[in-house]
Amino acid sequence: MVSEEIIQKQKEYLWACVSTYYERPLVVERGQGMYLYDAEGKQYLDYFGGVKVMSIGHGHPKVTAAIMAQLQKVAYTSTLYVNEPQVKLAEKLAQITPGQLKKTYFTNSGTEADETALVLSRLYTGRQEIVALRHAYHGRSMMSMTTAGLSTWKHGGSYVPGVVHAVAPYCYRCPFKLEYPSCNLECAKDVEELIQTTTTGEIAAFIAEPILGAGGYITPPKEYFQEVVAIIRKHGGLFICDEVQTGWGRTSEKWCGIEHWGVKPDIMTFAKGMANGTPIGATITTPEIADAYPKTTFSTFGGNPVSCAAALATIEVIETENLMHNAKVVGNYLRSRLEELKEKYPVIGDVRGMGLMQAMECVAENKAPHPKAALKVLEETKKRGRLIGIAGLYGNVIRISPPLIVTKDQIDELGDALDAAFATI
Numbered sequence: 039m040v041s042e043e044i045i046q047k048q049k050e051y052l053w054a055c056v057s058t059y060y061e062r063p064l065v066v067e068r069g070q071g072m073y074l075y076d077a078e079g080k081q082y083l084d085y086f087g088g089v090k091v092m093s094i095g096h097g098h099p100k101v102t103a104a105i106m107a108q109l110q111k112v113a114y115t116s117t118l119y120v121n122e123p124q125v126k127l128a129e130k131l132a133q134i135t136p137g138q139l140k141k142t143y144f145t146n147s148g149t150e151a152d153e154t155a156l157v158l159s160r161l162y163t164g165r166q167e168i169v170a171l172r173h174a175y176h177g178r179s180m181m182s183m184t185t186a187g188l189s190t191w192k193h194g195g196s197y198v199p200g201v202v203h204a205v206a207p208y209c210y211r212c213p214f215k216l217e218y219p220s221c222n223l224e225c226a227k228d229v230e231e232l233i234q235t236t237t238t239g240e241i242a243a244f245i246a247e248p249i250l251g252a253g254g255y256i257t258p259p260k261e262y263f264q265e266v267v268a269i270i271r272k273h274g275g276l277f278i279c280d281e282v283q284t285g286w287g288r289t290s291e292k293w294c295g296i297e298h299w300g301v302k303p304d305i306m307t308f309a310k311g312m313a314n315g316t317p318i319g320a321t322i323t324t325p326e327i328a329d330a331y332p333k334t335t336f337s338t339f340g341g342n343p344v345s346c347a348a349a350l351a352t353i354e355v356i357e358t359e360n361l362m363h364n365a366k367v368v369g370n371y372l373r374s375r376l377e378e379l380k381e382k383y384p385v386i387g388d389v390r391g392m393g394l395m396q397a398m399e400c401v402a403e404n405k406a407p408h409p410k411a412a413l414k415v416l417e418e419t420k421k422r423g424r425l426i427g428i429a430g431l432y433g434n435v436i437r438i439s440p441p442l443i444v445t446k447d448q449i450d451e452l453g454d455a456l457d458a459a460f461a462t463i
């Protein structure tokens with residue numbers, strides 16, 4: 039099929055809510071390393087990594103080999119039997135996550151990982167109420183849509199009772215119109231009053247991303263999580279850390295984004311980049327909290343040996359090729375290129391992020407969100423063979439999250455394309 043036919047069939051047979059980037063959607067045929075190729079054979083450098091799923095690049099030979107080897111042994115077993123890749127991956131997760139986290143429950147996606155964490159927090163504490171953040175994203179089940187803090191991702195008038203939303207640590211648009219550090223972390227301190235005034239005072243959990251991904255890479259002040267988590271624990275709640283976007287070395291030097299903020303979660307969730315393109319979700323916690331799950335629960339594809347083998351191979355590559363360090367070196371370089379663009383183009387109001395998770399917020403006068411500018415840059419960079427993403431409540435944040443193998447030269451290629459793209463606005 040040629041591209042037009044594929045696009046036509048997508049419109050005809052898929053739900054319209056399966057929305058795509060670009061005026062003319064990109065039909066991807068294959069990928070290798072940092073590159074994607076469309077159906078006409080045009081090459082693109084991928085600085086989005088399939089929403090951070092391609093941690094070590096497309097078609098990594100070691101991941102492909104691990105998948106093939108596992109497929110030749112056994113493709114599926116169900117969790118009613120025991121399989122080696124699953125237990126090896128669980129053991130590895132216990133080693134690379136912070137604190138006393140040891141036991142994992144595997145699922146297929148970030149949504150399920152978060153849903154599992156939220157249910158577990160209720161089971162363990164015997165309480166119902168959850169504190170989440172505005173501008174957060176946690177998936178597309180009822181509970182994860184409820185905990186999301188973005189109207190764009192809440193559908194069908196969902197909502198599980200018992201969830202309240204704290205203001206986000208969004209310094210560029212501070213909800214209290216203050217400035218860090220003289221703000222005295224009002225956004226964190228406000229969580230105490232939120233609990234006292236909108237809940238029974240006895241909460242089950244606080245769920246948050248170390249950097250709010252879909253919210254537009256909102257990066258909190260470094261003391262934010264210490265302050266908030268202390269308040270949460272004072273009220274008997276667990277801290278669920280959603281590492282679906284920030285995990286797997288993306289924020290540089292550490293496996294988990296939360297390690298930069300100096301707090302130890304009670305439950306952590308992972309998905310996306312874990313298995314470099316193979317569906318997987320994981321919820322890890324302490325043995326004591328895990329044991330609060332009273333009955334058997336079953337995820338048909340959770341912990342399937344193919345995804346677990348792919349995840350183990352991905353971890354091995356990140357370790358042996360020192361890619362978390364690359365995320366720091368090349369991430370810093372990317373950041374400096376974006377800061378240069380901010381000096382040149384007033385439409386870039388803010389540059390933020392960490393490691394290879396960097397964003398630019400596009401604004402008009404008085405910081406008014408400028409989604410058209412972000413869309414124009416998206417289209418213009420595509421014309422130049424570079425792929426990036428868009429995020430944020432207003433759709434005005436350009437997000438860049440390439441595979442961790444990206445080089446400085448490739449960042450220069452992106453920088454030049456972004457420069458040319460912003461010049462068209």
Ligand SMILES: Cc1ncc(COP(=O)(O)O)c(C=O)c1O
Nearest residue numbers: 147148149175176177251282283
């Ligand atoms: C922080 C975060 N949590 C959860 C999810 C849901 O993951 P999935 O789409 O795999 O269900 C996402 C997806 O983008 C996410 O960014």
